[in-house]
Structure formats: C-alpha cells, structure tokens
Amino acid sequence: MLAISHILPDARTNPFPVISGTSAGAINATGLACAAHDFRLAAGQLAQLWRQIRIEDVYQADMLYFLKTFLHFGVSIASAGRLWSNPKSFLDNAPLREYLGRVVAFDGIDHAIASGSLRALALTASCFNSGQSVTFFDGAPEVQAWTRQMRVGVREKIGIDHLMASSALPLIFPATRVGDRYFCDGAVRQMAPLSPALHLGAQKLFVVGLAGNKSATRDGGYPSPAQVFGHLLNSIFADSMASDMERLIRVNHTVSLLSGHSDLASQTPLQRVEVFLINPSASLEDIARKHVHLFPPVLRFLLHGTGATRRRGLSLATYLLFEPGYCRELIALGYRDVLKQKEAILNFLEL
Secondary structure, three states, X not given: OHHHHHHOOOOOOOOOOEEEEEOHHHHHHHHHHHOOOOHHHHHHHHHHHHHHOOHHHHXXXXXXXXXXXXXXXXXXXXXXXXXXXXXXXXOOOXXXXXXHHHXXXXXXXHHHXXXXXXXXXXXXXXXXXXXXXEEEEEEOOOOOOEEEOOEEEEEOOOOHHXXXXXXXXXXOOOOEEEOOEEEEEOOOOOOOOOHHHHHOOOOEEEEEOOOOOOOXXXXXXXXXXXXXXXXXXHHHHHHHHHHHHHHHHHHHHHHHHHOOOHHHHOOOOOOOOEEEEEOOOOOHHHHHHOOHHXXXXXXXXXXXXXXXXXXXXXXXHHOOOOOHHHHHHHHXXXXXXXXXXXXXXXXXXXX
C-alpha cells in the first residue's frame, strides 16, 4: 500500500472504498480503514507499524514462558487434563493485543465511514462453535448482512477482539472470544475469500496475495515437522484464494458468453468482476532464511529442532518471524513489485 500511495495522482484520496482482510491482512485492512480520510497517511502509518514490530510485541518467547508451557503440556498430557487443563495454544499472543490496542485508532473507522472516505471494512474469522466463516463488517447504513452456505456477514463495530480473532493461527495462538463464541484465523474454512468485498458492494477487486515464487528444494527426504505444518498453513492461506480466483475467472467467462444474448443474461444474477492480483515476486522463505537468527534463542532452538530454520521447513518461520529486518525487506519487495506494474495498476484503478 505504501507504493500505491506514492504513485497515486491524489495520494490523500482512498482508492479502496471497500477494504477486506483476513489474518495478518486484517491488521493491514484495519490500519488503512482507520485513516481512510488520508490514504498516504494511512499507508505510511501501516508501514511504520510493520517496520517497528518485534516478536515480543506479538507473542511471549522468553525462557520462563517456555519452561512453564512445557510443564503445562507435560502435566496435562500425563494427567489426561485432570491436574492441569489442556493448554490453549503453543504461544501466547497477549502482547499483540496490547500492541494493537496502543497503535490502532479504531475510532477512525467511524469517522471514515461518516465522511464517505470508506464504504465498509470487513474482517473474517472462523467460528469454532458453528463451523462458519464469519465476516464482521462495519460500513455505510445501506450495507446489508448476508448468509450463504457456511459463511455469514455480521454487522458489528470493529474492535480489538475482531482483529485478534481474525489473526489467531490455530494451535499456535489461542482462540479469541467474540461475544459468546470462539474464533480462530479467518483463513481457516474460508472457501470464498473474495466474496466479502463483493457482498459489501465492490465492483472490482484489487487483491494482495501471498503465493510468491517458491524456493527450489531437492526432492527426497522425509518431511520435517516444520515442513508438514508449514504445508498445512500454506494450504489454508493460499489454496482457497487460488480456487476462488479460478471460480471468478469462470464466472467472468460465462458472463462474456452471455453478452450477446440479452434474453439469457437477464435470467442470471452473475456479473463480470474485474480483478487485479499482485503476488510477491520473490520467495518469502528465501527472505526468511536470512533472518531466522533473529528469533529469540529458546524459540530458535525449538524451531531448529523441528526443521523450521532449514530450507524445506522455512514456511513455518515466515508465519512467526515478526522482526524489523524481515518486515522491512518484505515492504521493500512489495514496493518494487508495485512500481514494476505502476501503469497497469493506475489503469485498473482508473487513475
């Protein structure tokens, strides 16, 4: 977003009236929405957030924490949960709640909606109680809630609980309670990640993906625990987006075939949706490999033991490495990728 704010003819005007995000994308979406009255300011503040964030701002990773956690796991397993209840997660992301509560000005969302700078903000989380993909949204009065198969849109005033719920990686971070239900990362069971923006009135989509170029690995060798878990996380975050993009392409093709048959076109609610997808041009795993030494000593030792600091297991490290050096390199990569497609992006945004 920083690069986009720098290439816009009018950097103050928000080019994205509908903003939707999931997981870490929910943090980005909320950051942009809170200062939507000045897009360059919003993009700059968001970039500064990621440039400064550290692991201790996201989760506990000191020796005392891990000693307590291992004791908790051991006693709970040995006693079948009778002496000590089952642990909620491997890591505690309470620091992230405090950090986001300090740097995110949620009141800015209401101001942006009232001023017309923002039509709607949507954050998606996965509900453990119902099994549904739940999109929490706040927006203009005319924006309506929706219900589809295993996914719903619920109007609520967006706050820290929604942000924590959308970014709660299952097993790694604890589930977050919103109201009387518990939620985890919104990418889980999100079969149609493009749909919230469309329900909220978007007529074209600018999509920031995560499916960058993968680093080459040699075939053979039994997968390490980190490689297995990283593979599962990648399937959650990348596969549903790829499937939804393919579905959108098929719908657009169908609509194009009906363009010359007005009698048939009038019988379907399908409409063509233009989409611009931008993915990282470099491997996030290769970038993470240069920064794994920044993990706290105890966590680095544990990750090394699971294979997360070696080439075939680095996918897991990319989900846990919140350090300025790594994040700044990701920001620089995104900046270069946008500049390479500057004209195409401006044409898509009709600017």
